[in-house]
Amino acid sequence: MSDATRDIEALIELMARLPGLGPRSARRAVLHLIKKRGQVMAPLARAMAEVATSARECAACGNIGTADLCDICRDPKRATGEICVVEDVADLWAMERGQAFRGRYHVLGGTLSALDAVGPEELRIPRLIARTRDENVREVILALNATVDGQTTAHYIAEALEGTGVSVTSLAQGVPIGGELDYLDDGTIQAALRARKSVQ
């Protein structure tokens, strides 16, 4: 195997480590890139190198940006009294796509997990408690995943903020928009029934 093939093989191996790509699709992607090396591969390599050097975590909320504070924390138009707590930057992006929340975020970086020895210190939870004090926060909205670990983490944060005067809320659970009852799991139907609302 020559240097050439080794370079290409090395690239395929690196690509295969990305979530959503396996060895086979990594090969396909690399071949596609090589065929379009001028229009796609070179710009992609540049964009990647760019982000690799500039990206960093926001010192306040844990979001990704290129400065010490992220775009959202620096934005004077975002309400400071509300913090939406999410597990991951991907969840923050999902919330932003929803365009319904105009406050600030706090990215935990995961969930509490006894099994994986993840405690509050690993999760920016102390930083969240400090922010509710320092930033005069009225409401903490827990937008954590509806999993066991997510809900454990939500309970822990709610307890930690008890008696501080900060109101703690969480996203509503129920039937998703466009959802068909027949395709929903039992847990969702139970939650939707328990949280039923008057339509009068």
Add this chain to the structure above:
Amino acid sequence: MSDATRDIEALIELMARLPGLGPRSARRAVLHLIKKRGQVMAPLARAMAEVATSARECAACGNIGTADLCDICRDPKRATGEICVVEDVADLWAMERGQAFRGRYHVLGGTLSALDAVGPEELRIPRLIARTRDENVREVILALNATVDGQTTAHYIAEALEGTGVSVTSLAQGVPIGGELDYLDDGTIQAALRARKSVQ
């Protein structure tokens, strides 16, 4: 949206154009890369830039390498009398993984297609005919996909080489190793029955 977010958005858009990745999985991949920007993202960007500048098509066979002639065409141990014709570099890689063929390749770069106006000139077919003459080729093995376009192309090449003394063969069709009859399509079962072999 700040420059930072724009850079990340641009990267996601470029990644989403890769085969096998959509907008959602591109976002997930980019987040993963940003989290591991030291260990994964920077090396991946370097490997990609490296291959983008060095990769080129072999002047003889159309395989991908970094020199004018690819590793296989330069390898004195590969038999020169046999050429295996494949549609795409991915197919060449698949043949090489099989480790059964020790001759040289010819990558067509696609299949003949009246619909897409792909004629023999677009496909390195004239180059293949020239090679069979210049390289003293005894056998051309057609390893084209078992699709309509693949088989049309195979017929065209077989006709073009008629009377030149070059024997033209194609890969056997039949039941794949480990294949279960119950899961095979009708066409494969028909082909396997027609090409049945004596086991005595």
